[in-house]
Amino acid sequence: MVTPDPASSSRSEPEYVFDFCGGQLAIDFTNTLGSRGAEPARRNEHFATFGDIVAWAEAAGVVARQRAVKLRAHAAAHPDAARRDVRRALELRESLYGVLAARARGRGPHANDLAVLNRFVGEMYSGASLAPSGSRFVLETPPGEGLDAVLRAVVRAAVDLLTASDPQRLGMCADDSCAWLFVDATRSGTRRWCDMKSCGNRNKVRRFRASV
Numbered sequence: 001m002v003t004p005d006p007a008s009s010s011r012s013e014p015e016y017v018f019d020f021c022g023g024q025l026a027i028d029f030t031n032t033l034g035s036r037g038a039e040p041a042r043r044n045e046h047f048a049t050f051g052d053i054v055a056w057a058e059a060a061g062v063v064a065r066q067r068a069v070k071l072r073a074h075a076a077a078h079p080d081a082a083r084r085d086v087r088r089a090l091e092l093r094e095s096l097y098g099v100l101a102a103r104a105r106g107r108g109p110h111a112n113d114l115a116v117l118n119r120f121v122g123e124m125y126s127g128a129s130l131a132p133s134g135s136r137f138v139l140e141t142p143p144g145e146g147l148d149a150v151l152r153a154v155v156r157a158a159v160d161l162l163t164a165s166d167p168q169r170l171g172m173c174a175d176d177s178c179a180w181l182f183v184d185a186t187r188s189g190t191r192r193w194c195d196m197k198s199c200g201n202r203n204k205v206r207r208f209r210a211s212v
Contacts, residue, residue, distance in 0.1 A: 006087070007083045009073070018060070026154055054072055088147070125155075169185075174199070
């Protein structure tokens, strides 16, 4: 199996459909590593290339089609910068997962995960300013280069999630090999699976087979 070049503007898995079962942009960003709870060799990396991340951002509504085209052209013209962007995206994803997973488990975050996430917060809000927009204000940030627009949207979503005055319940899929995160919006707070159609049904089948 040939390992894709991270700088590639093409998708590593053209047929893969990104899953947005997490219910919040920052959480969905962390759920781009399949079988996260399994051994490293069994995990499925859906952010193997620059093009994968752009495709996710387009599917998530973070960037429009025209912007996505420009980002892919940027990667083709600046492969070294594209590789750095992919490394940064994965670093953000893993630190963010660490912080959110700790909260889902009712624990405090690991100091290193929080430090990395805070570094991204500082970078992404650098140069930000308030600007009037009708009867309210909006936070404007410099456009940046490469994947900055994508990462900035994720960081802002993470900040909103973690600083909300009415904290949302975070859950972790009960399938240990999955370990994806989600916002538990059920009234009873008893959601167990990232997606009943996948992990839920798979575990239902397992329990049935074990009982016969």
